[in-house]
Amino acid sequence: MPAEKDAVLSFAGREDTVDYSLQLLAIKGAEANAFYLSASSVRLILQENGLGDDRTGRVRNSTRRNKPDRPDELTGPNQCWCWDVSYIKTDVLRVFWYL
Numbered sequence: 863m864p865a866e867k868d869a870v871l872s873f874a875g876r877e878d879t880v881d882y883s884l885q886l887l888a889i890k891g892a893e894a895n896a897f898y899l900s901a902s903s904v905r906l907i908l909q910e911n912g913l914g915d916d917r918t919g920r921v922r923n924s925t926r927r928n929k930p931d932r933p934d935e936l937t938g939p940n941q942c943w944c945w946d947v948s949y950i951k952t953d954v955l956r957v958f959w960y961l
Contacts, residue, residue, distance in 0.1 A: 869897040870907045884908075 873879060873896045874887055882890060884901040891897045891904070899907075936942055949958040 866897050866899065867907050867910075870899065870904055871911060871913070873897065874904070874908060874913065 870887075870891065873891050873894070874882070879887065879890065884905050888899055888901040888904050891899065948961050950961070951958060
């Protein structure tokens with residue numbers, strides 16, 4: 863229905879919902895009584911209007927990780943940041959030290 867399509871487009875374009883995933887858009891749209899559609903229907907409506915490409919949430923199937931781009935030579939401080947050490951593993955499963 864055109865009214866539902868307009869409701870999805872206006873709801874997805876709001877500033878507070880622009881970063882929502884398709885599933886979250888469908889849930890929050892129903893909670894706000896804007897529309898009652900599945901996530902796949904929301905995806906189709908957004909793709910018809912050229913808005914749904916970045917919301918698919920696809921996970922890469924590659925198991926190898928890309929190495930970070932590091933310069934060949936570092937000549938001073940703060941030129942290369944590679945690791946986030948805010949959570950450090952411990953010997954206990956699912957227990958971390960938080961810095």
